[in-house]
Structure formats: structure tokens, C-alpha cells
Amino acid sequence: MPTSASILDFDVEREIQDILKLCGTNMASISVRYMQRETNAVQMEHGLRTLRRMEEAGQLEYTITSNGDQVFHIASITKILVAVAVFIAVEARAKDRVPNNPYAKFRNIQNEPLTKLYNRHSTTKIGGLPGDPTMYNLIVHHKGLASSNHRLLAPDGTPIMTLAELREDLIRPIARDAAYIDVKEPWTxxxxTNYAIIAMTIEALWGRGLDSFxxxxxxxxxGMKSTSIGFSTDRGAGSHPWVVDSEDxxxxxxxxxxxxxxxxxxxxxxxSTTQDIDIFFKFLLDTFHGTEIIPGFDLDVLGKILQMTNKQSGMVRFTPLGLYTTLDSSVIGSQSSNMLQFPxxxxxxxxxxxxxxxEEMPTFHMVGSAIGCNCATAFYPSQNKSNHAIVVLTDTSGPVDSSDHILRLLLRRMAGLQYSHHISHSLWRPKSVRDMxxxxxxxxxxxxxxxxxxxxELLEKAPKIHKNxxxxxxxxxxxxRLHISTTTDGKACINVSGSSTPYKSKTFGLxxxxxxxxxxxxxPHLSIDCLGNGDWxxxxxxxxxxxxxVTKLTRKTESGEDHYLRFS
Known part of the structure; x- marks a missing residue:
């Protein structure tokens, strides 16, 4: 059986450092948990490393420590935390027959259309969505809504929309057009936006904010003490994000x-931190092997999470824990910024x-990408085979997502150790990941x-247009809102905001x-959604x-045209 040292040994640490150097990553924090089910016990090995960039005398190296208390933005890894919390509320806590149960409104909502559920418990109302998805449908992006990052976020990722604006800006138009959308065939x-609507519904049922829930x-x-929904000023050890530009x-x-x-x-x-995300995955592994950590959340409930999928053959299988795939598939990495740019x-x-x-070697895989962060997780529990939980968090974004490649390196290392009698060394050697x-x-x-x-070149050739x-x-x-002004040398510039938030995007040239x-x-280093076919x-x-x-500006998007009218 592999041990934590044999997975995160000196050679692998050096390979990880090489990847970080190539990608220009400032810091990465990694957790590897490997568990083997034996006859009378569960034996677990765990390794944790944080690598920080350090330059001395012109030499670039990384200091390595065995802690995981550094706080990172975890981007879309948020989704798996929210999904599991919903299952805890619906399948476990809502069944408690106690006075004033705060989870009572979550009882028996599995098959209820989300809009009916929301309207029953909210003072504001929304129209029906195409296909009448349930909350469970949207958790796996079944009957999901089109991507709307260009409404949720400014081009540089600045958050510019409130939940109230979500109802008015996104849900109301979708509901208005739902009657004209053909929903005979399933879609994913x-x-x-799917998880934005889930959060909105959670708040209607809970009566308080998503962070409280x-x-x-x-x-x-x-005991995930360093994890929060939304930025917390008292979050402990933190780090400003970093980006790598086109000049490296x-x-x-x-x-x-x-x-x-x-x-x-x-x-x-x-x-969150790697330590906290590792606690989360250990909770799932312990539950899978019969230890009930949260009352009512047992193997039967976890089994529903593990078995839930969008059920569409020939398509990527979304689950509450990310993409379900096997290690010989190209699906791993399909949601990363690497694949976004070079599919x-x-x-x-x-x-x-x-x-x-x-050997069939499955995993549940999730990635998260935003300006100043890339992260990835892989998780799989088993009664008969090995179990794994891998977390890679970084504080850097750039041309290459290092977390995606480090995760593949660690999975390849783990598989090579476990099935060395089946796998040629040349197929899983770490160097081949570095080549990629x-x-x-x-x-x-x-x-x-x-x-x-x-x-x-556009700037050099730009004509002089005498329009205001x-x-x-x-x-x-x-x-x-689009805010357009001129610099002191007469050049036009623009930033993007919402109407109810204090945040504006960075200022860009126009x-x-x-x-x-x-x-x-x-x-390109200042926007994820501008890459590939992103929403911006x-x-x-x-x-x-x-x-x-100038009285009107119009931009084409995947979901139609966005029109902007002069406001002032």
C-alpha cells in the first residue's frame, strides 16, 4: 500500500516545484489522503505540503512546509461544499422531529420544482424555469441555465450582482421566455447561474443568508474554522493573489x-484552506465507512450523492462532487482554464x-479558476479498493493552470504505486506531466x-472618431453599467459595475x-472569462x-445581445 511519504516523496516534491516554476505560481498548498480498507480496520495515510516561492541571489526555489492553514479563494470548489450541505439539510436535518427545526422547510423537497419551492417560502416571486428543474436537478446541472458570467461578474471577475438583481436580471427574462423553449429533450x-439560483432558494428556505446556512x-x-462563504476579514492567515502575464x-x-x-x-x-477541504473529504470517507459524523447523514445519504448524475449518455457526467470519470479519460481537466483555451x-x-x-480507476474531479487562483480536487471512496482525496489550491492564475497538472501528477503517482504490475513505468512517470x-x-x-x-496594433491604427x-x-x-471616461491624454477607458454593489472592475482601454x-x-492575464469561448x-x-x-452600445453574447443605453 502507498504511504503518504511514497506519494509525496522527495522526487514528487521536486516535480511539483518544476511545474510551479514553469507556471510561475507563487504558492501552492496540497493535501493527499490515501485510505485502504482492510479486514478489520481502515488504515489511512495523509500528506500535506505548502510550497512558497522564494528568490535568493537570483535563484528561484520553493520553501516546503507541512501545514495547510493558508486561506485561498477556492472558486468553483464552492459548489461541492454547497451541494453536500443541501443534502445534509434535506436528507438528514429536515427529518429531525424537534420543535422549531430550522431545516423543516427543506423536508421532502427533492422532487419539487424549484420555482414553486421558492415562491412558497419567499415574499418575492419568480416565474417558472424551462423544464421546471428541481434543486437536485440544478446541483448536477441537469436542466441547467445558460452560463451568465458576463452578468454575475465584470470581465476581470469583480463581483457586481446581488441576489436581488439575479431575480430581476436573469431569472425574470428566462421565466418569461420559458413557454417558448422546447424542453422535450433533456439537456445539461x-x-x-445554476448554483446562484440554488443559493437564492436556500436563503428563502433558511430565512437567513447562505453564509449562515x-x-x-x-x-x-x-470544525472547518477557516472556511467561509464570502471574504472574511478575520479569516486568519491570508494571501494577496498573483497573476502571470504574457511576458512571463x-x-x-x-x-x-x-x-x-x-x-x-x-x-x-x-x-478555505487545504486543511479544511481535507477535513471535508475525510468526513465523506469516514461516513462511507460507517462513522456517522453529522447526525442523520449516513452511508445511505452519501450513496445518493455518489449515485446522482445528469444521466445523459455520451456527455460529461456532472455529480454533486464534480465530474465523475476514470483516470484513462480526457475528461479530467475539462473545466480548467487549460481546456478553456486549448480544448x-x-x-x-x-x-x-x-x-x-x-483496472477501472474512477474519481470525482472538480476544478476552480478565477483571477489569482486555480484549484483542483479528486475524491473517491471504495469498500473494496483504495480511497483517495487530493486537494490542490494555488494563489496564482496565468497562461497555465498549475493545479490541474499537479493533480494529474499526483493521481498518476498514486495509480502507478497501486497498480505498478499493470502499468508501464513510462506511462505514469512524473516527467511526462512536466512535458505536458x-x-x-x-x-x-x-x-x-x-x-x-x-x-x-488596433491602438496604433485606431481612427480619430469625433463622437462623445x-x-x-x-x-x-x-x-x-458601463462607465466610460477619458484619461488625461484623451484616451477612452471603461470599467464595469452593477447598480447595487460598491465594486467596479479595473479600468481598461477602449x-x-x-x-x-x-x-x-x-x-489576457486579467480575465478568465475572456479566454477561449468565455462569456466575455x-x-x-x-x-x-x-x-x-453615442446613445447605445451592443455586445453579442452566447445567449443573445446585450444592449446598453446612455444613462448619463
Missing amino acids: RYSN MYETLFAHL NLHQIPELRYKADGAEAGALGAY DDVFSTYPVLPGSSG VEQAKSGAMQKWKEDTQKDM ITGVFKGDGFSQ IWIDQNSVKVCIP SDLTFAVKSEGFL
Whole structure:
């Protein structure tokens, strides 16, 4: 059986450092938990490492410690915490027959359409959604809503929408059009909007904020002391995020403070540590093997989580714990920023175990990406085989997502040790992962430089358009605002905000392309949603004018056109 030392041994630590150096990552915190079910006992091995960048005398190295108390933004890893908390509320706590049970409204809601559930317990009302999804449907993105990151977030990830605006800006138009949408065939759409709506419904049932629900339902029970929904000023050890630009330079940036009451909170608004996420996965492993940590949350309830999927053959299998896949599949990494940029390249799609190993090795896999953070988890419990829980959190984003590759390295290392008699050493040797990182970096750096050069050329060729575009433009039917001004040297610039939050995006350049269009210039290292086919990937706005005054801006999105009318 592998031990923690044999998985996170000196050679693997050096390989991880090589990946971090290649990717320019400032800090990574890693937890590896491996458990073997034996005849009369459960034997568990655990290793934890935090690697911090350090430069001395021109040499770049990483200091390594065996702790995991550094707080990171964990982006979409938030979703698996919220999903499990919902199951605890519905399948365990709601069944308690005690006076004034705060979970009573969660009783028997598994099959109830979410809109009916919400409307029964909220003073505000929403219309029906396409296909009448339940909360459980949206947990696995079944009957899911289209991605709307361009409404939830500014291009640089700044949170700009409240839950109240979510109802008005996103749900009301969708509900209005639901009658015209053909819902005869099932569909799956992975979207942060699905979990935003789940959070909104949780608050209607709970009567308080999502942060309160998550604390009382999950975090407090498990002792996850450093985990919060939304940025917490008393969160203990923290770190400002870092980004790597198209010239391979590392920059520290101001922290994006995701809010407990923001529309994004249930999808990507959590902060945590590897230590706390490891506690969470240990709780699931202990429950799987018969230890009831939270009253009522037993193997039967956990079994429902493990078996729930979107059930669509031929498609990615979303579950409450992330994507379900086997280690010989290219699905691992499919939600990472690596795959977002290069969906068809081998350095994004390479499996943990190339070819057939003769053993089925499944895992539940989840990734999270935002400006200044990349993270990934893998988890699998088993009665007969080995169990694993791996957590990789980083404080850096850039051309290459290092957490994605480190996770694959550790899974490959674990599989190689467990099934060495089935797997050729050449297939799982750590160096082959480093080869993929080198190719990924080469491809991404070239693409980022080309994109940056295109914007520079647009700026050099920009015509002098004598129209007044400065002012505030408000979304037509939604609350987002574009603030356009000029710099001291007369150049146009823009930032994006909501109507009810104090936050605005960073200020970016705005270039005239011709009389009828302008383009926002955002460096690729400052936006995840501008990469690939992200929700902010098209940054060109059509311009409508009355005389010399610009009165309307229009941007094409995957879900239609966003129109902005002059507000001031």
C-alpha cells in the first residue's frame, strides 16, 4: 500500500516545484489522503505540503512546509461544499422531529420544482424555469441555465450582482421566455447561474443568508474554522493573489473580495484552506465507512450523492462532487482554464493513465479558476479498493493552470504505486506531466502574446472618431453599467459595475475600430472569462449615435445581445 511519504516523496516534491516554476505560481498548498480498507480496520495515510516561492541571489526555489492553514479563494470548489450541505439539510436535518427545526422547510423537497419551492417560502416571486428543474436537478446541472458570467461578474471577475438583481436580471427574462423553449429533450448546461439560483432558494428556505446556512449545516459541525462563504476579514492567515502575464512576469494584484450576499456566492464565493477541504473529504470517507459524523447523514445519504448524475449518455457526467470519470479519460481537466483555451490539444486533454491499465480507476474531479487562483480536487471512496482525496489550491492564475497538472501528477503517482504490475513505468512517470506543462506554456504564451499584439496594433491604427462616448450606459432590462471616461491624454477607458454593489472592475482601454464599433482591450492575464469561448470573450461593441452623441452600445453574447443605453 502507498504511504503518504511514497506519494509525496522527495522526487514528487521536486516535480511539483518544476511545474510551479514553469507556471510561475507563487504558492501552492496540497493535501493527499490515501485510505485502504482492510479486514478489520481502515488504515489511512495523509500528506500535506505548502510550497512558497522564494528568490535568493537570483535563484528561484520553493520553501516546503507541512501545514495547510493558508486561506485561498477556492472558486468553483464552492459548489461541492454547497451541494453536500443541501443534502445534509434535506436528507438528514429536515427529518429531525424537534420543535422549531430550522431545516423543516427543506423536508421532502427533492422532487419539487424549484420555482414553486421558492415562491412558497419567499415574499418575492419568480416565474417558472424551462423544464421546471428541481434543486437536485440544478446541483448536477441537469436542466441547467445558460452560463451568465458576463452578468454575475465584470470581465476581470469583480463581483457586481446581488441576489436581488439575479431575480430581476436573469431569472425574470428566462421565466418569461420559458413557454417558448422546447424542453422535450433533456439537456445539461454547466453554469454558475445554476448554483446562484440554488443559493437564492436556500436563503428563502433558511430565512437567513447562505453564509449562515453553510456555517451551521457544514462548517461548524466539521470544525472547518477557516472556511467561509464570502471574504472574511478575520479569516486568519491570508494571501494577496498573483497573476502571470504574457511576458512571463509575476504580479501581485488587489484581492477580489467575493461577497456572502453576492449572486456569485453559491457558485464560486468560498474561501478555505487545504486543511479544511481535507477535513471535508475525510468526513465523506469516514461516513462511507460507517462513522456517522453529522447526525442523520449516513452511508445511505452519501450513496445518493455518489449515485446522482445528469444521466445523459455520451456527455460529461456532472455529480454533486464534480465530474465523475476514470483516470484513462480526457475528461479530467475539462473545466480548467487549460481546456478553456486549448480544448483539443494533447497538453490539455492528456489522461492520467494513457490507454487501459486493466483496472477501472474512477474519481470525482472538480476544478476552480478565477483571477489569482486555480484549484483542483479528486475524491473517491471504495469498500473494496483504495480511497483517495487530493486537494490542490494555488494563489496564482496565468497562461497555465498549475493545479490541474499537479493533480494529474499526483493521481498518476498514486495509480502507478497501486497498480505498478499493470502499468508501464513510462506511462505514469512524473516527467511526462512536466512535458505536458512545457507544451501548454509554450502554446499559451504564444497565444497571449499574439492577442496582446493585436490590441496594440488596433491602438496604433485606431481612427480619430469625433463622437462623445463618455458617460454611463445602463443595461437595457438589466442592471449592469458601463462607465466610460477619458484619461488625461484623451484616451477612452471603461470599467464595469452593477447598480447595487460598491465594486467596479479595473479600468481598461477602449479603442475605436471604426465609426460604428469599439473594442475593450483587456490583457489576457486579467480575465478568465475572456479566454477561449468565455462569456466575455467578445469585447467588441456596436455603436449607435445621434449626431455626435453615442446613445447605445451592443455586445453579442452566447445567449443573445446585450444592449446598453446612455444613462448619463
